[in-house]
Amino acid sequence: MITDQITRQARFAPPSASSDLSLFTIVEIFFRHLKVFLLVAGLVFAAALWWTFGTPKKYESSAGILVQNARGNVQITSGNTEGPSEMREVTEEQMNSDLEVLASRDLMDEVVKPGWNSKPRDKYSRAELVAHERAVAGLKDRLETTVGRLSNVLLAKVSAPSPDQAQEEMRRLVGAFMARQRQISRPPGATHFFTEQAERYKNELAHAQAELANFQNQQNLVNVNDRESTLSSNVTNAENVRRETDVQINDLEKRVQADAALLETLPKRQTTQEHSTPLTGALDQLTTQLVILKNQRTELLNKYPPTDRAVRQIELQIAEIEAGIAGAASPRSRDAATDVNPTWQQLQTDVTMTRSQLSGLRARRDALSSQIAKSQADLNVTEGLSPQFTALQHKVAELDSNYQAYLQKRDQAEVADSMDREDLVNFAVVEAPTYSMYPVHPRPKRDTFLGLMTALLLGGVAVFLMESVRETIGAARELEQWSGHPVLATVPWLQETASAVAPDRSLSMGSQLSDQEEAELAGKARRLAYLSTSSED
DSSP states (O other): OOSSOEEOOGGGOOOGGGOOOOHHHHHHHHHHTHHHHHHHHHHHHHHHHHHHHTSOOBEEEEEEEEEOOSSOOOOOOSSOOOOOSSOOOOOHHHHHHHHHHHTOHHHHHHHHSTTGGGSOGGGSOHHHHHHHHHHHHHHHHHEEEEEOTTSSEEEEEEEESSHHHHHHHHHHHHHHHHHHHHHHHSOTTHHHHHHHHHHHHHHHHHHHHHHHHHHHHHHTOSOHHHHHHHHHHHHHHHHHHHHHHHHHHHHHHHHHHHHHHHHHHSOSEEEEEEEEEOOHHHHHHHHHHHHHHHHHHHHHHHHSOTTSHHHHHHHHHHHHHHHHHHHHTSSOEEEEEEEEOHHHHHHHHHHHHHHHHHHHHHHHHHHHHHHHHHHHHHHHHHHHHHHHHHHHHHHHHHHHHHHHHHHHHHHHHHHHHHHHHTTOSSEEEEEOOOOOSSOSBOOHHHHHHHHHHHHHHHHHHHHHHHHHTOOEEOSHHHHHHHHSSOOOOOOOOOOOOTTTSOTTOOOOTTOOOOHHHHHHHHHHHHHHHHHHHHHHO
16 A cells, blocks of 8 residues: 555545544544644644643632521611511512622622721722722622522632632622622611611600690690580580470460450459449539539639630540539449459469560570570681691691601611621521632643543544545545545555656655646556456456
8 A cells, every 4th residue: 555645636525424424444544634633632732731730729709698588678768567477479670689709809809808888989999999800800800799509598619729718709799799688678777767766756756745735725725626526516506406495485475466366355354243322422523522622713813814724624624523523423333342353363363474485485595596606616626726736736747657667667776786796687507608628720630631632623624624625635545535446556656866856855745746747646646557457358
Protein backbone atom coordinates (compact mmCIF):
# COMPACT_ATOMS: atom_id res chain seq x y z
CA MET A 1 0.00 0.00 0.00
CA ILE A 2 1.32 3.43 -0.86
CA THR A 3 1.63 6.17 1.73
CA ASP A 4 1.50 8.86 -0.88
CA GLN A 5 -1.86 10.38 -1.77
CA ILE A 6 -3.42 11.20 -5.10
CA THR A 7 -5.67 14.19 -5.49
CA ARG A 8 -9.29 13.27 -5.95
CA GLN A 9 -11.21 14.46 -8.99
CA ALA A 10 -14.71 15.60 -8.60
CA ARG A 11 -15.85 13.03 -11.18
CA PHE A 12 -14.37 10.20 -9.03
CA ALA A 13 -16.25 11.14 -5.81
CA PRO A 14 -18.25 8.11 -4.66
CA PRO A 15 -21.44 8.22 -2.65
CA SER A 16 -20.91 8.35 1.12
CA ALA A 17 -23.12 5.32 1.72
CA SER A 18 -20.68 3.06 -0.13
CA SER A 19 -17.87 3.59 2.41
CA ASP A 20 -17.52 1.20 5.36
CA LEU A 21 -16.34 2.56 8.72
CA SER A 22 -14.20 0.04 10.58
CA LEU A 23 -11.67 0.11 13.40
CA PHE A 24 -8.85 -0.10 10.88
CA THR A 25 -10.28 2.87 9.00
CA ILE A 26 -10.61 4.89 12.21
CA VAL A 27 -7.01 4.12 13.19
CA GLU A 28 -5.86 4.98 9.71
CA ILE A 29 -7.70 8.29 9.88
CA PHE A 30 -6.14 9.16 13.24
CA PHE A 31 -2.67 8.30 12.00
CA ARG A 32 -3.30 10.31 8.84
CA HIS A 33 -4.12 13.41 10.98
CA LEU A 34 -1.91 12.58 13.92
CA LYS A 35 -0.23 15.98 14.00
CA VAL A 36 -3.55 17.83 14.09
CA PHE A 37 -4.85 15.52 16.83
CA LEU A 38 -1.74 15.96 18.94
CA LEU A 39 -1.73 19.73 18.41
CA VAL A 40 -5.38 20.27 19.40
CA ALA A 41 -5.37 17.77 22.24
CA GLY A 42 -2.09 19.13 23.58
CA LEU A 43 -3.35 22.73 23.56
CA VAL A 44 -6.59 21.80 25.29
CA PHE A 45 -4.85 19.65 27.89
CA ALA A 46 -2.31 22.41 28.52
CA ALA A 47 -5.17 24.89 29.03
CA ALA A 48 -6.84 22.46 31.44
CA LEU A 49 -3.60 22.05 33.37
CA TRP A 50 -3.20 25.80 33.53
CA TRP A 51 -6.80 26.14 34.78
CA THR A 52 -6.19 23.44 37.36
CA PHE A 53 -2.83 24.52 38.73
CA GLY A 54 -2.45 28.10 37.57
CA THR A 55 -5.68 29.73 38.85
CA PRO A 56 -6.12 30.70 42.52
CA LYS A 57 -7.96 28.48 44.94
CA LYS A 58 -11.63 29.02 45.69
CA TYR A 59 -13.44 28.11 48.89
CA GLU A 60 -17.21 27.90 49.11
CA SER A 61 -19.65 28.67 51.90
CA SER A 62 -23.35 27.79 51.66
CA ALA A 63 -26.46 28.57 53.71
CA GLY A 64 -30.13 27.60 53.67
CA ILE A 65 -33.08 29.80 54.68
CA LEU A 66 -36.55 28.34 55.30
CA VAL A 67 -39.48 30.46 54.14
CA GLN A 68 -42.74 30.05 56.06
CA ASN A 69 -45.89 31.97 56.97
CA ALA A 70 -45.95 31.22 60.68
CA ARG A 71 -46.12 34.91 61.55
CA GLY A 72 -48.59 37.13 59.73
CA ASN A 73 -47.65 40.61 58.58
CA VAL A 74 -50.13 43.15 59.97
CA GLN A 75 -50.84 45.98 57.54
CA ILE A 76 -49.72 49.46 58.55
CA THR A 77 -53.05 51.29 58.27
CA SER A 78 -54.97 53.87 60.29
CA GLY A 79 -57.86 51.48 60.92
CA ASN A 80 -58.12 48.43 63.12
CA THR A 81 -56.67 45.37 61.39
CA GLU A 82 -56.44 41.82 62.51
CA GLY A 83 -53.61 39.49 61.56
CA PRO A 84 -54.25 36.18 59.83
CA SER A 85 -55.58 33.57 62.20
CA GLU A 86 -54.25 30.54 60.33
CA MET A 87 -51.04 29.67 58.57
CA ARG A 88 -51.08 30.23 54.81
CA GLU A 89 -49.20 28.21 52.23
CA VAL A 90 -46.03 29.66 50.75
CA THR A 91 -46.61 30.39 47.06
CA GLU A 92 -44.18 30.19 44.19
CA GLU A 93 -44.43 33.94 43.66
CA GLN A 94 -43.41 34.51 47.28
CA MET A 95 -40.41 32.20 46.88
CA ASN A 96 -39.32 33.99 43.70
CA SER A 97 -39.74 37.38 45.39
CA ASP A 98 -37.62 36.31 48.35
CA LEU A 99 -35.02 34.92 45.94
CA GLU A 100 -34.84 38.30 44.18
CA VAL A 101 -34.44 40.04 47.53
CA LEU A 102 -31.62 37.64 48.43
CA ALA A 103 -29.73 38.61 45.26
CA SER A 104 -30.64 42.32 45.31
CA ARG A 105 -28.10 45.10 44.91
CA ASP A 106 -28.74 46.58 48.37
CA LEU A 107 -27.78 43.32 50.02
CA MET A 108 -24.67 43.09 47.87
CA ASP A 109 -23.67 46.57 49.01
CA GLU A 110 -24.04 45.61 52.66
CA VAL A 111 -22.09 42.39 52.16
CA VAL A 112 -19.21 44.09 50.40
CA LYS A 113 -19.07 46.95 52.90
CA PRO A 114 -21.37 47.02 55.94
CA GLY A 115 -23.09 50.37 56.37
CA TRP A 116 -22.52 51.39 52.75
CA ASN A 117 -26.15 52.44 52.24
CA SER A 118 -26.22 54.51 55.43
CA LYS A 119 -24.29 57.32 53.73
CA PRO A 120 -25.30 59.18 50.55
CA ARG A 121 -23.33 58.49 47.41
CA ASP A 122 -21.88 62.01 47.27
CA LYS A 123 -20.01 61.29 50.50
CA TYR A 124 -17.82 58.72 48.72
CA SER A 125 -14.94 59.52 46.38
CA ARG A 126 -14.87 58.33 42.80
CA ALA A 127 -12.15 55.81 43.59
CA GLU A 128 -14.26 54.36 46.41
CA LEU A 129 -17.32 54.12 44.16
CA VAL A 130 -15.35 52.41 41.38
CA ALA A 131 -13.73 49.96 43.81
CA HIS A 132 -17.11 49.24 45.39
CA GLU A 133 -18.72 48.61 42.00
CA ARG A 134 -15.99 46.16 41.09
CA ALA A 135 -16.33 44.37 44.40
CA VAL A 136 -20.13 44.12 43.98
CA ALA A 137 -19.77 42.81 40.43
CA GLY A 138 -17.25 40.24 41.63
CA LEU A 139 -19.56 39.15 44.45
CA LYS A 140 -22.46 38.73 42.03
CA ASP A 141 -20.28 36.48 39.86
CA ARG A 142 -19.29 34.44 42.91
CA LEU A 143 -22.81 34.23 44.39
CA GLU A 144 -25.29 31.55 43.41
CA THR A 145 -28.89 31.54 44.69
CA THR A 146 -31.48 28.86 44.03
CA VAL A 147 -34.67 27.42 45.46
CA GLY A 148 -34.54 23.90 46.83
CA ARG A 149 -36.44 21.43 44.69
CA LEU A 150 -39.96 20.78 46.03
CA SER A 151 -39.21 22.77 49.18
CA ASN A 152 -39.53 26.24 50.72
CA VAL A 153 -35.80 26.63 51.29
CA LEU A 154 -33.64 29.32 49.71
CA LEU A 155 -30.13 28.07 48.97
CA ALA A 156 -27.17 30.41 48.59
CA LYS A 157 -23.51 29.69 47.80
CA VAL A 158 -20.60 32.10 47.64
CA SER A 159 -17.00 31.42 46.73
CA ALA A 160 -13.94 33.32 47.93
CA PRO A 161 -10.12 32.97 47.97
CA SER A 162 -10.22 31.88 51.63
CA PRO A 163 -12.73 29.91 53.73
CA ASP A 164 -12.90 32.67 56.33
CA GLN A 165 -13.83 35.27 53.71
CA ALA A 166 -16.45 32.98 52.16
CA GLN A 167 -18.06 32.27 55.51
CA GLU A 168 -17.96 35.93 56.54
CA GLU A 169 -19.56 37.07 53.27
CA MET A 170 -22.27 34.45 53.59
CA ARG A 171 -22.89 35.44 57.21
CA ARG A 172 -23.25 39.09 56.15
CA LEU A 173 -25.58 38.10 53.33
CA VAL A 174 -27.85 36.08 55.63
CA GLY A 175 -27.88 38.86 58.23
CA ALA A 176 -28.66 41.53 55.63
CA PHE A 177 -31.40 39.34 54.16
CA MET A 178 -33.07 38.80 57.53
CA ALA A 179 -32.85 42.51 58.33
CA ARG A 180 -34.31 43.43 54.94
CA GLN A 181 -37.18 40.97 55.38
CA ARG A 182 -37.99 42.51 58.76
CA GLN A 183 -37.93 45.92 57.11
CA ILE A 184 -40.15 44.76 54.25
CA SER A 185 -42.70 43.04 56.48
CA ARG A 186 -42.80 45.94 58.93
CA PRO A 187 -41.12 49.25 58.04
CA PRO A 188 -38.72 50.57 60.69
CA GLY A 189 -39.90 53.34 62.98
CA ALA A 190 -43.46 52.01 63.21
CA THR A 191 -43.43 52.02 67.02
CA HIS A 192 -42.13 55.58 67.23
CA PHE A 193 -44.64 56.75 64.61
CA PHE A 194 -47.64 55.14 66.28
CA THR A 195 -46.51 56.40 69.71
CA GLU A 196 -46.32 59.98 68.42
CA GLN A 197 -49.66 59.71 66.68
CA ALA A 198 -51.33 58.19 69.75
CA GLU A 199 -49.98 61.01 71.96
CA ARG A 200 -51.11 63.65 69.44
CA TYR A 201 -54.63 62.24 69.21
CA LYS A 202 -54.76 61.91 73.00
CA ASN A 203 -54.07 65.65 73.40
CA GLU A 204 -56.55 66.57 70.67
CA LEU A 205 -59.17 64.31 72.27
CA ALA A 206 -58.68 65.97 75.66
CA HIS A 207 -59.04 69.42 74.08
CA ALA A 208 -62.20 68.38 72.19
CA GLN A 209 -63.72 66.88 75.36
CA ALA A 210 -63.00 70.13 77.22
CA GLU A 211 -64.74 72.13 74.47
CA LEU A 212 -67.76 69.82 74.63
CA ALA A 213 -67.93 70.09 78.44
CA ASN A 214 -67.75 73.91 78.31
CA PHE A 215 -70.49 73.98 75.70
CA GLN A 216 -72.70 71.74 77.85
CA ASN A 217 -72.11 73.90 80.94
CA GLN A 218 -72.87 77.11 79.06
CA GLN A 219 -76.08 75.75 77.60
CA ASN A 220 -77.02 73.81 80.75
CA LEU A 221 -77.54 70.54 78.93
CA VAL A 222 -76.11 67.09 78.87
CA ASN A 223 -77.16 65.91 75.47
CA VAL A 224 -78.87 67.94 72.76
CA ASN A 225 -80.58 64.90 71.34
CA ASP A 226 -81.97 63.94 74.75
CA ARG A 227 -83.18 67.48 75.34
CA GLU A 228 -84.75 67.66 71.90
CA SER A 229 -86.48 64.36 72.54
CA THR A 230 -87.72 65.53 75.95
CA LEU A 231 -88.95 68.92 74.68
CA SER A 232 -90.58 67.36 71.66
CA SER A 233 -92.31 64.84 73.92
CA ASN A 234 -93.44 67.64 76.24
CA VAL A 235 -94.83 69.65 73.33
CA THR A 236 -96.64 66.64 71.96
CA ASN A 237 -98.14 65.72 75.35
CA ALA A 238 -99.18 69.32 76.06
CA GLU A 239 -100.82 69.62 72.66
CA ASN A 240 -102.71 66.40 73.29
CA VAL A 241 -103.88 67.66 76.68
CA ARG A 242 -104.84 71.03 75.14
CA ARG A 243 -106.89 69.29 72.48
CA GLU A 244 -108.66 67.30 75.21
CA THR A 245 -109.24 70.54 77.12
CA ASP A 246 -110.66 72.19 74.02
CA VAL A 247 -113.08 69.29 73.68
CA GLN A 248 -114.13 69.65 77.32
CA ILE A 249 -114.50 73.44 76.97
CA ASN A 250 -116.66 73.00 73.90
CA ASP A 251 -118.82 70.46 75.71
CA LEU A 252 -119.26 72.69 78.76
CA GLU A 253 -120.09 75.71 76.60
CA LYS A 254 -122.82 73.70 74.88
CA ARG A 255 -124.19 72.64 78.29
CA VAL A 256 -124.16 76.24 79.56
CA GLN A 257 -126.04 77.41 76.48
CA ALA A 258 -128.63 74.68 76.86
CA ASP A 259 -129.09 75.34 80.60
CA ALA A 260 -129.36 79.11 79.99
CA ALA A 261 -132.02 78.60 77.35
CA LEU A 262 -133.96 76.33 79.72
CA LEU A 263 -133.67 78.85 82.61
CA GLU A 264 -135.28 81.51 80.48
CA THR A 265 -138.39 79.35 80.14
CA LEU A 266 -138.71 78.60 83.87
CA PRO A 267 -139.90 81.14 86.53
CA LYS A 268 -137.48 81.92 89.24
CA ARG A 269 -140.16 81.71 92.00
CA GLN A 270 -143.45 79.95 92.47
CA THR A 271 -146.54 80.83 94.72
CA THR A 272 -146.77 78.73 97.81
CA GLN A 273 -149.59 80.60 99.92
CA GLU A 274 -152.26 83.19 98.88
CA HIS A 275 -155.02 85.10 101.00
CA SER A 276 -157.06 88.40 100.74
CA THR A 277 -157.22 91.27 103.42
CA PRO A 278 -158.80 94.73 103.47
CA LEU A 279 -156.48 97.73 102.70
CA THR A 280 -157.95 100.44 104.98
CA GLY A 281 -154.79 101.51 106.68
CA ALA A 282 -152.88 101.63 103.44
CA LEU A 283 -155.55 103.80 101.78
CA ASP A 284 -155.36 106.30 104.59
CA GLN A 285 -151.63 106.55 104.41
CA LEU A 286 -151.68 107.00 100.63
CA THR A 287 -154.36 109.74 100.89
CA THR A 288 -152.36 111.61 103.51
CA GLN A 289 -149.21 111.38 101.45
CA LEU A 290 -151.11 112.56 98.34
CA VAL A 291 -152.29 115.67 100.15
CA ILE A 292 -148.82 116.45 101.31
CA LEU A 293 -147.44 116.08 97.77
CA LYS A 294 -150.10 118.34 96.28
CA ASN A 295 -149.31 121.03 98.86
CA GLN A 296 -145.67 120.80 97.98
CA ARG A 297 -146.56 121.15 94.23
CA THR A 298 -148.54 124.30 94.99
CA GLU A 299 -145.63 125.83 96.80
CA LEU A 300 -143.29 124.94 93.98
CA LEU A 301 -145.55 126.40 91.31
CA ASN A 302 -145.45 129.64 93.20
CA LYS A 303 -141.70 129.65 92.93
CA TYR A 304 -141.00 127.85 89.68
CA PRO A 305 -142.67 127.40 86.34
CA PRO A 306 -144.58 124.14 85.63
CA THR A 307 -141.74 122.85 83.46
CA ASP A 308 -139.24 122.95 86.24
CA ARG A 309 -137.56 119.69 87.24
CA ALA A 310 -138.67 119.75 90.86
CA VAL A 311 -142.25 120.39 89.80
CA ARG A 312 -142.15 117.52 87.35
CA GLN A 313 -140.79 115.14 90.02
CA ILE A 314 -143.60 116.05 92.46
CA GLU A 315 -146.16 115.48 89.77
CA LEU A 316 -144.78 112.02 89.03
CA GLN A 317 -144.99 111.07 92.71
CA ILE A 318 -148.56 112.34 92.86
CA ALA A 319 -149.45 110.19 89.84
CA GLU A 320 -148.00 107.11 91.41
CA ILE A 321 -149.80 107.68 94.72
CA GLU A 322 -153.05 108.24 92.91
CA ALA A 323 -152.55 104.96 91.10
CA GLY A 324 -151.86 103.29 94.44
CA ILE A 325 -155.00 104.84 95.97
CA ALA A 326 -156.99 103.56 93.01
CA GLY A 327 -155.66 100.08 93.58
CA ALA A 328 -156.24 100.21 97.31
CA ALA A 329 -159.79 101.42 96.80
CA SER A 330 -160.81 97.87 95.76
CA PRO A 331 -163.08 96.13 98.22
CA ARG A 332 -160.48 93.46 99.28
CA SER A 333 -156.59 93.20 99.32
CA ARG A 334 -155.02 89.87 98.20
CA ASP A 335 -151.84 88.54 99.92
CA ALA A 336 -149.71 85.74 98.29
CA ALA A 337 -146.55 83.93 99.58
CA THR A 338 -143.88 82.74 97.00
CA ASP A 339 -140.71 80.56 97.14
CA VAL A 340 -137.73 79.77 94.82
CA ASN A 341 -138.53 77.37 92.01
CA PRO A 342 -136.43 74.17 92.81
CA THR A 343 -136.10 73.27 89.11
CA TRP A 344 -134.84 76.74 88.29
CA GLN A 345 -132.57 76.61 91.32
CA GLN A 346 -131.08 73.25 90.27
CA LEU A 347 -130.50 74.49 86.72
CA GLN A 348 -128.98 77.68 88.07
CA THR A 349 -126.66 75.64 90.28
CA ASP A 350 -125.62 73.45 87.35
CA VAL A 351 -125.01 76.49 85.17
CA THR A 352 -122.93 78.09 87.88
CA MET A 353 -120.85 74.96 88.41
CA THR A 354 -120.47 74.43 84.67
CA ARG A 355 -119.35 78.01 84.19
CA SER A 356 -116.89 77.56 87.04
CA GLN A 357 -115.50 74.39 85.40
CA LEU A 358 -115.43 76.21 82.09
CA SER A 359 -113.39 79.01 83.61
CA GLY A 360 -110.95 76.47 85.06
CA LEU A 361 -110.62 74.65 81.76
CA ARG A 362 -110.02 77.90 79.93
CA ALA A 363 -107.37 78.84 82.42
CA ARG A 364 -105.84 75.39 82.01
CA ARG A 365 -105.91 75.77 78.23
CA ASP A 366 -104.15 79.12 78.50
CA ALA A 367 -101.52 77.58 80.77
CA LEU A 368 -101.04 74.70 78.32
CA SER A 369 -100.70 77.14 75.44
CA SER A 370 -98.07 79.07 77.36
CA GLN A 371 -96.28 75.84 78.23
CA ILE A 372 -96.37 74.70 74.59
CA ALA A 373 -95.08 78.05 73.39
CA LYS A 374 -92.25 77.97 75.92
CA SER A 375 -91.35 74.37 75.11
CA GLN A 376 -91.48 75.11 71.40
CA ALA A 377 -89.20 78.10 71.88
CA ASP A 378 -86.78 75.98 73.92
CA LEU A 379 -86.97 73.28 71.24
CA ASN A 380 -86.14 75.81 68.54
CA VAL A 381 -83.19 77.06 70.56
CA THR A 382 -82.04 73.49 71.19
CA GLU A 383 -82.35 72.63 67.50
CA GLY A 384 -80.21 75.66 66.77
CA LEU A 385 -77.57 74.28 69.13
CA SER A 386 -77.78 70.80 67.61
CA PRO A 387 -75.29 71.36 64.71
CA GLN A 388 -72.60 72.76 67.02
CA PHE A 389 -73.17 70.07 69.64
CA THR A 390 -73.22 67.33 66.99
CA ALA A 391 -70.00 68.66 65.47
CA LEU A 392 -68.28 68.69 68.87
CA GLN A 393 -69.64 65.25 69.71
CA HIS A 394 -68.61 63.86 66.31
CA LYS A 395 -65.16 65.37 66.69
CA VAL A 396 -64.77 63.76 70.12
CA ALA A 397 -65.95 60.38 68.77
CA GLU A 398 -63.65 60.58 65.74
CA LEU A 399 -60.61 61.56 67.81
CA ASP A 400 -61.38 58.82 70.31
CA SER A 401 -61.64 56.26 67.48
CA ASN A 402 -58.33 57.42 65.98
CA TYR A 403 -56.69 57.44 69.40
CA GLN A 404 -57.84 53.89 70.11
CA ALA A 405 -56.71 52.75 66.65
CA TYR A 406 -53.24 54.25 67.02
CA LEU A 407 -53.04 52.96 70.58
CA GLN A 408 -53.76 49.47 69.31
CA LYS A 409 -51.26 49.91 66.48
CA ARG A 410 -48.63 51.09 68.96
CA ASP A 411 -49.16 48.00 71.08
CA GLN A 412 -48.96 45.79 67.98
CA ALA A 413 -45.77 47.53 66.87
CA GLU A 414 -44.21 47.07 70.32
CA VAL A 415 -45.10 43.37 70.23
CA ALA A 416 -43.67 43.13 66.70
CA ASP A 417 -40.44 44.79 67.89
CA SER A 418 -40.18 42.28 70.71
CA MET A 419 -40.73 39.44 68.25
CA ASP A 420 -38.10 40.90 65.93
CA ARG A 421 -35.61 41.11 68.77
CA GLU A 422 -36.25 37.45 69.46
CA ASP A 423 -35.95 36.64 65.70
CA LEU A 424 -39.55 35.42 65.52
CA VAL A 425 -39.92 36.01 61.79
CA ASN A 426 -41.10 34.02 58.80
CA PHE A 427 -37.54 33.11 57.85
CA ALA A 428 -35.40 30.61 59.67
CA VAL A 429 -31.76 29.76 58.95
CA VAL A 430 -31.88 26.00 58.52
CA GLU A 431 -28.22 25.84 57.47
CA ALA A 432 -25.77 28.31 58.98
CA PRO A 433 -22.94 29.59 56.74
CA THR A 434 -20.59 26.67 56.35
CA TYR A 435 -16.81 26.67 56.73
CA SER A 436 -14.96 24.52 54.19
CA MET A 437 -11.34 23.45 54.69
CA TYR A 438 -11.09 22.06 51.19
CA PRO A 439 -11.27 24.27 48.12
CA VAL A 440 -13.93 23.71 45.50
CA HIS A 441 -11.38 24.80 42.91
CA PRO A 442 -8.99 23.41 41.87
CA ARG A 443 -9.45 19.66 42.33
CA PRO A 444 -6.34 18.21 40.63
CA LYS A 445 -7.50 14.65 40.03
CA ARG A 446 -10.96 15.55 38.81
CA ASP A 447 -9.88 18.58 36.80
CA THR A 448 -6.93 16.71 35.23
CA PHE A 449 -9.14 13.79 34.24
CA LEU A 450 -11.81 16.09 32.84
CA GLY A 451 -9.17 18.13 31.01
CA LEU A 452 -7.71 14.96 29.48
CA MET A 453 -11.14 13.75 28.36
CA THR A 454 -11.91 17.14 26.92
CA ALA A 455 -8.56 17.24 25.09
CA LEU A 456 -9.15 13.80 23.57
CA LEU A 457 -12.68 14.73 22.60
CA LEU A 458 -11.71 18.01 20.96
CA GLY A 459 -8.73 16.30 19.21
CA GLY A 460 -11.11 13.71 17.78
CA VAL A 461 -13.46 16.48 16.66
CA ALA A 462 -10.53 18.20 14.91
CA VAL A 463 -9.60 14.94 13.17
CA PHE A 464 -13.20 14.47 12.08
CA LEU A 465 -13.32 17.97 10.67
CA MET A 466 -10.04 17.54 8.81
CA GLU A 467 -11.22 14.21 7.38
CA SER A 468 -14.50 15.81 6.33
CA VAL A 469 -12.77 18.50 4.24
CA ARG A 470 -10.07 16.20 2.77
CA GLU A 471 -9.99 16.13 -1.07
CA THR A 472 -7.22 13.55 -1.69
CA ILE A 473 -7.01 9.77 -2.10
CA GLY A 474 -5.14 8.12 0.72
CA ALA A 475 -5.39 4.34 0.07
CA ALA A 476 -5.80 1.74 -2.74
CA ARG A 477 -9.32 0.82 -1.64
CA GLU A 478 -10.37 4.44 -2.03
CA LEU A 479 -9.01 4.32 -5.57
CA GLU A 480 -11.02 1.14 -6.24
CA GLN A 481 -14.16 2.75 -4.87
CA TRP A 482 -13.74 5.98 -6.78
CA SER A 483 -12.53 4.44 -10.08
CA GLY A 484 -14.79 1.39 -10.09
CA HIS A 485 -11.86 -0.90 -11.09
CA PRO A 486 -9.70 -3.19 -9.02
CA VAL A 487 -6.18 -2.14 -8.13
CA LEU A 488 -3.63 -4.77 -9.25
CA ALA A 489 -0.56 -3.26 -7.73
CA THR A 490 0.73 -0.24 -5.94
CA VAL A 491 4.04 1.44 -6.59
CA PRO A 492 5.90 3.87 -4.38
CA TRP A 493 6.16 7.46 -5.39
CA LEU A 494 9.62 8.15 -6.81
CA GLN A 495 11.20 11.45 -5.98
CA GLU A 496 12.23 13.61 -8.88
CA THR A 497 15.69 14.96 -9.45
CA ALA A 498 16.80 17.99 -7.61
CA SER A 499 16.57 20.08 -10.75
CA ALA A 500 12.95 19.05 -11.40
CA VAL A 501 11.52 18.45 -7.92
CA ALA A 502 12.70 19.70 -4.58
CA PRO A 503 14.11 17.10 -2.10
CA ASP A 504 11.62 15.34 0.23
CA ARG A 505 8.79 16.45 -1.98
CA SER A 506 6.20 13.72 -1.61
CA LEU A 507 2.51 13.76 -1.85
CA SER A 508 0.82 13.85 1.48
CA MET A 509 -2.70 14.26 2.58
CA GLY A 510 -4.12 17.54 1.46
CA SER A 511 -1.20 18.46 -0.98
CA GLN A 512 -1.95 19.96 -4.40
CA LEU A 513 -0.42 18.69 -7.75
CA SER A 514 0.35 20.65 -10.88
CA ASP A 515 -1.54 20.11 -14.13
CA GLN A 516 1.38 18.12 -15.65
CA GLU A 517 1.52 15.81 -12.61
CA GLU A 518 -2.21 15.30 -12.74
CA ALA A 519 -1.96 14.35 -16.41
CA GLU A 520 0.79 11.84 -15.68
CA LEU A 521 -1.17 10.33 -12.80
CA ALA A 522 -4.28 10.13 -14.95
CA GLY A 523 -2.29 8.31 -17.63
CA LYS A 524 -0.93 5.87 -15.07
CA ALA A 525 -4.46 5.25 -13.82
CA ARG A 526 -5.73 4.55 -17.30
CA ARG A 527 -2.88 2.16 -17.94
CA LEU A 528 -3.56 0.36 -14.69
CA ALA A 529 -7.23 0.12 -15.58
CA TYR A 530 -6.35 -1.21 -19.01
CA LEU A 531 -4.01 -3.82 -17.54
CA SER A 532 -6.71 -4.81 -15.05
CA THR A 533 -9.25 -5.26 -17.84
CA SER A 534 -6.81 -7.27 -19.97
CA SER A 535 -5.99 -9.60 -17.10
CA GLU A 536 -9.66 -10.29 -16.54
CA ASP A 537 -10.10 -11.20 -20.18
